[in-house]
Amino acid sequence: MGKKAKTSRKGKKAWRANISTEDIDNFFEKSTKDALTGGSLAHVETDSLFFVDKSKDLSVKRKIEKHREKVLRCDSVLQKNPFVVAVPSSSQKRCNKKSKKDSEAKDATQDGSKDGAVSGSEMADIWENEGECNAKARKITKPSVIPAVEVEPPGCSFNPSFEAHQDSLAEAVATEMQKVYQNELGPQPVPLTVTGQVIDEEDMYFLDADNGNDDDDTNEEILNEDEDSAQDQRSIQTKRVTRVELNKRARRKEQGKKEAEVKKKQELSKGIDSLPDIIQEIAKEDEEKLKRNIRRMVAKQERLKARPPRLGRHKFEPAPIQVPLSEELTGSLRKIKGCCTLVKDRFKSLEKRGLVVPTGKTKTKRLHAVHNSSKEYRSYGLFCLADYGEVESGFTGRDSAVAFTEAEYLCRFNPRNVPSRKFSSSSSPFSRTDELSVEEDVERKIGWLLKSIFVGTAAFVGYQFFPYMGDNMLRQSVSLLHVKDPFFKRSGASRLARYAVDDERRMKIVEIGGAQELLIMLEAAKDDRTRKAALKALAAVSQSDEAVGALHLAGAISVIKSIPDSSEEAEIEKFKVSLLKRFQDLKYESSS
Secondary structure, three states: OOOOOOOOOOOHHHHHHOOOOHHHHHHHHHHHHHHHHOOOHHHOOHHHHOOOOOOOOOOOOOHHHHHHHOOOHHHHHHOOOOOOOOOOOOOOOHHHHHHHHHHHHHHHHHHHHOOOOOOOOOOOOOOOOOOOOOOOOOOOOOOOOOOOOOOOOHHHOOOOOHHHHHHHHHHHHHHHHHHHHHHHHOOOOOOOOOOOOOOOHHHHHHHHHHHHHHHHHHHHHHHHHHHHHHHHHHHHHHOOOOHHHHHHHHHHHHHHHHHHHHHHHHHHHHHHHOHHHHHHHHHHHHHHHHHHHHHHHHHHHHHHHHOOOOOOOOOOOOOOOOOOOHHHOOOOOOOOOOOOOHHHHHHHHHHHOOOOOOOOOOOOOOOOOOOHHHHHHHHHHHHHHHHHHHHOOOOOHHHHHHHHHHHHHHOOOOOOOOOOOOOOOOOOOOOHHHHHHHHHHHHHHHHHHHHHHHHHHHHHHHHHOHHHHOHHHHHHHHHHOOOOOHHHHHHHHHHHHHHOOOHHHHHHHHHHOHHHHHHHHHHHOOOHHHHHHHHHHHHHHOOOHHHHHHHHHOOHHHHHHOOOOOOOOHHHHHHHHHHHHHHHHOOOOOOO
16 A cells, blocks of 8 residues: 555644544444454453353165165055045035034143143043034025915805905906917017019009109219318318417416316215205215115015926926806805816925926927828727717816817827727728828817817806906006007007996096097097997996086087098998987087
8 A cells, every 4th residue: 555645734623634633543443343243353251252062973874774774656646635625525514514613722731821731642532522513414405485386266166255355256257368469479489471563564664763753862962062062172171270360269278277177166066065065965875776676675575485496498487377167157066077187286386385306398290101090090089079079068168178188298199909990891882092081070160169168168257257357457558549650549448348237436537637648549540440449438338427427528429520421331320429419419510
């Protein structure tokens, strides 16, 4: 190292400024370092700095000992792999896991309380059963809301009261009519063919010429529009923006920002002032949500009472109500008709309670052709069915349909031990082909007979118990008059005409607004069939004097007189004349 540069020491101040303080700085650094490391080594005793190693050296292992310590492959395969978790036992339940956790916590507390306790050396009691739960836990199922055996309504018994029987019949008819209305009001299928008019070749030529002229006109209009738009674009492009306009835009922008800030502050102050109202609204919303959840839960419980939750691809379809008809009521158990529906009822009960998955109707396909022998067996079964129908006096339409389906089911199989029906002999004038043709004719006639009986019975029941449908049916019929489709309007008017049996029901139609809707339908009708249905319903309603007064106030006379005469529908003129005569008899005039 070189010598330090000499500094001037002239004067007391210069001498003090140039004095070296390096030794003092080194001393302070060393003292702080010793304080941090635990003191200087010069003052530490020798015993604390060094220690004597008195441990013995390990003996060197031989090569053969190293080989003996190795595990064979066959033994290593049998050893437990610590990385593979064992499959838990199926009997291990939550109670076992909880008991293990409790025992571990107890052991930890005992180890903490005792000082020198060794848990590994203590013996465990193998007969202690406390905390173990190796038994198979019983699966607890939720109780079903639907009872195992449901009691049918009193109207379905063998000797019901008149009111209970009528209520049950009305319920059965309502379910059937609901299916009919769903089919009627549902989406109509797309028609396979669309009817149109045949166009001659000459007309086609004129149509093509008209289309060509239209195209030329449209092309000219499009060209003119394009030219106008091009001129507008040119005028827009040539316009320049001056500095004054830019300054105005900047000032407008700043003014808009200021107004937005002021508006934001005002809204914030209004929101702070309306905090109590906001809190009340939040409380109301929470209350509405709670009520909505309660309603949803109640609706779910009511839905579960009627049908089970969906288990498969098919929905549960409840069985129809088994209501005896008026002709089938005998009044005693000895004369009651037998009905083998116990298995069906039990199966439907299992499906309703969710114990069995509901299944759909399976359609069986006939892969084999019908032979002559099977035709003979089928005709034989139908002959027996006809004989049974003649003998049995209480043979209703529903029973005939069931018997017919049973005969059809039996006739699908090949005959076994069927009595011979070979009537052809040497003395018989008929041949084998004649016999088959006769059998087919008889079979066809019996089928149509059974179908007509079934349809007649269903129509009779529907017309007999139609008035028991209630106000819902009446309101639905009135709502059909609002539909644009004339078919639905005609169906609603025909139902109102059938419903208007007495004065009470006629006034009910007027109170609901059916008379006013019928007049609107009559005024807006565009075809004779719709006018005829509306006039028929109005004629049925006008049998009541009070209903006629309501029709007069609604302006029925002017609407009826404005209907044009129809040469095809003579009934329109008849209904029109009868309605006007009814107004004249009650002294209602169009001028008044």
